[in-house]
Amino acid sequence: MxxxxxxxxxxxxxxxxxxxxxxxxxxxxxxxxxxxxxxxxxxxxxxxxxxxxxxxxxxxxxxxxxxxxxxxxxxxxxxxxxxxxxxxxxxxxxxxxxxxxxxxxxxxxxxxxxxxxxxxxxxxxxxxxxxxxxxxxxxxxxxxxxxxxxxxxxxxxxxxxxxxxxxxxxxxxxxxxxxTPRKFDWEQISSGCQLALVGFFKKMVIADNLAPFIESVYGNGGASNGLAVVLATYAFAIQIYCDFSGYTDIARGVARMIGFELCQNFNLPYFATNPSDFWRRWHISLSTWIRDYLYVPLGGNRGGRFRVIRNLIITMFLAGLWHGARWNFVIWGLYHGLLLGIFAVIHDIRVKKQGTTGSHPPEPKLNRVGFWLSVLGFFHLTCLGWLIFRAESFASIVKLLRSVLEVWHWSLLNIDPNFVVRLALLGIPLILFQCYQFKRGDHEPWVGWSLTTRVVFYVVLFYGIVLLGSPERHEFIYFQF
Structure with a gap:
């Protein structure tokens, strides 16, 4: 069901x-x-x-x-x-x-x-x-x-x-x-309903409306021009986030309405500045599981630099395999393991230069420009990973990457204008709202809004689902895992 x-x-x-x-x-x-x-x-x-x-x-x-x-x-x-x-x-x-x-x-x-x-x-x-x-x-x-x-x-x-x-x-x-017996709490029920409504909007309006255009590019094995692949990859980054975090919002909201509080599974992952930060923000329940039950037993951060990199790559290889029995998931896991290993080496070098001590030295603080450049740069590394993740075979990965790298073949002529319009209309408001959440440091900022503002927000979400929800139903992406 x-x-x-x-x-x-x-x-x-x-x-x-x-x-x-x-x-x-x-x-x-x-x-x-x-x-x-x-x-x-x-x-x-x-x-x-x-x-x-x-x-x-x-x-x-x-x-x-x-x-x-x-x-x-x-x-x-x-x-x-x-x-x-x-x-x-x-x-x-x-x-x-x-x-x-x-x-x-x-x-x-x-x-x-x-x-x-x-x-x-x-x-x-x-x-x-x-x-x-x-x-x-x-x-x-x-x-x-x-x-x-x-x-x-x-x-x-x-x-x-x-x-x-x-x-x-x-x-x-x-x-x-x-x-433990649960107590009826109207505020808890109300906030659960609000969170579930946000989740339904993410899934039915944003993720499902982007799905057909993404499939039109990735479903043909990469036989598209590079610009189409780039736009489809940006769209998939939005789709998989809204699809999966939308499911989590619904699950947490539904559970909250019957007296349960489930763990947070997403923490604005596209604001990550490095691979370690990303996995503290994306699919948190899985990343902490593999940390506690795979990475730490393998040795974790103990031992030399080579052992740490080995542990990271093995852990992420298994995390990729957990997602499914396809080589693209394995390659995606190894890719993130490699990113984590490279970051661990860079971080270790920085720490030694600064003379910081301790088993878990803090990451160097970035100024505002450095932070946003890091966010932008790592978002594109994440998108490269999503290209690998979404591709349907190893041969498809090669074709897609080749089409992206051949920039002299990029063309606007083969781009569906409806795709670009939908990507802009769905992606830009999402990005702006997430920037607002990030600035506030609050994943459910609507809870603190005035009653009038909240009512308007919920009405917009409800009628957005009714009027703009995709007529074609798509299963949640993570059902296949």
Whole structure:
């Protein structure tokens, strides 16, 4: 079930009434039922996988929390990791790696028909796999205790607002909210409704209206002039941000309206001045997950410069692979790993010149001109990454980059004027509003506006969705991950 559908509006209306009218002992079981209906709407068969992962990690959590001898705890954790990642690998990566292996051996003259399974990818499997894994890992690290309330744990794994595209919640944050009775708070409900409305506007008006033009450029394998590719890449940078952050806004708003507070997943990412700053702002729940459960265990910032770069590249390689079983995602991850490694070296050199000490020395402060030049420069490095991310194959990446570099072939004649107009009308107001948010240091500045200003703002958003929302519905981009 998608947020952008009438069945969801009906489901949420029922859920909202139940959350505030039923006695608390019935609320969580009802939320669990609603979450399974929400997920099973796509394909009820995938509920078995969701339930199986939940049962395995519930049992492993109990065993890790005093259920086995100390020397066996690592074995229990290994069961949780192998089961969860094994299911993820089978459904998401088996065909990819088998097909890639057969292509490699074919280059040396060995022809092998690939034994592909052609399994349908369960929606949201990457998100809930990481979420349930963090539970057992945190218990193993003794950062939390296991829960004995089975149904509440099932709800933690399947909580419908953030089940299929995040944010990836930690048990230390979401489980206490599930176990504690929620109080009706009109201000919380009102702010949640406002945030969800902003998310719907981002998705339906901005992201979906740009999608057809982006597809017209990227969908033909890069057979376009360079200017079209550049404009489509700028448009995709806006689309993927509004699509994904729009989903997060809806998820956080919906959860807030029923008494839950989900973690912030975006912090004005296109105001980043360097790759490290970008990953503190973009998909925060994933970047902190891979930091805490991959990068730090690999050694993190400990060791020499080479080890730090190695850890960054391995981590981002896996982050790229997490996004999907395609080589462009792997290359995108390696690209960001390389950017992070280069920045780490430059930062280390600057710190040594300044004589700064400490395990986490501060980044040098930039003046206003330096800041905006850094923002502009890194935005274009990010867009280069988006070109790799959006391309449909390695050959497409090469064609797209070649068309961009051949500036003498750029032409306005093949550019759809409607594309340029829509990009300007949708992109410029977004940029100006984000500059306002950045200056205020507030992600929800409308909360502090006067009543009249807020009413006008919400009316504009509502009628913008009704009148300007794309008639063609596009699934959220991150549903494929």
């Amino acid at each position: 998608s947020f952008i559908s009438y069945p969801f509006l009906v489901l949420f209306a029922v859920v909202w009434l139940a959350c505030w009218l039923l006695p608390f002992r019935f609320v969580n079981p009802f939320l669990l039922l609603a979450s399974y209906v929400f997920y099973g709407w796509w394909d009820w068969r995938f509920l078995a996988l969701l339930g199986f992962s939940s049962v395995v990690d519930f049992i492993c959590g109990k065993l890790l929390d005093g259920g086995v001898a100390e020397e066996r705890r690592s074995d229990v954790l290994a069961v949780s990791v192998v089961v969860n990642l094994g299911i993820l690998a089978l459904f998401k990566y088996f065909d990819f790696f088998i097909d890639s292996f057969c292509e490699v051996v074919a280059t040396v003259g060995i022809e092998m028909p690939p034994p592909l399974l052609r399994l349908v990818l369960p929606i949201g499997i990457s998100f809930y796999t990481f979420q349930t894994l963090s539970y057992t890992i945190d218990i193993y690290r003794r950062k939390m205790s296991s829960t004995c309330r089975f149904l509440d744990f099932l709800l933690y794994v399947s909580f419908f607002p953030q089940l299929v595209a995040g944010p990836i919640e930690r048990a230390t944050s979401l489980l206490p909210q599930i176990l």
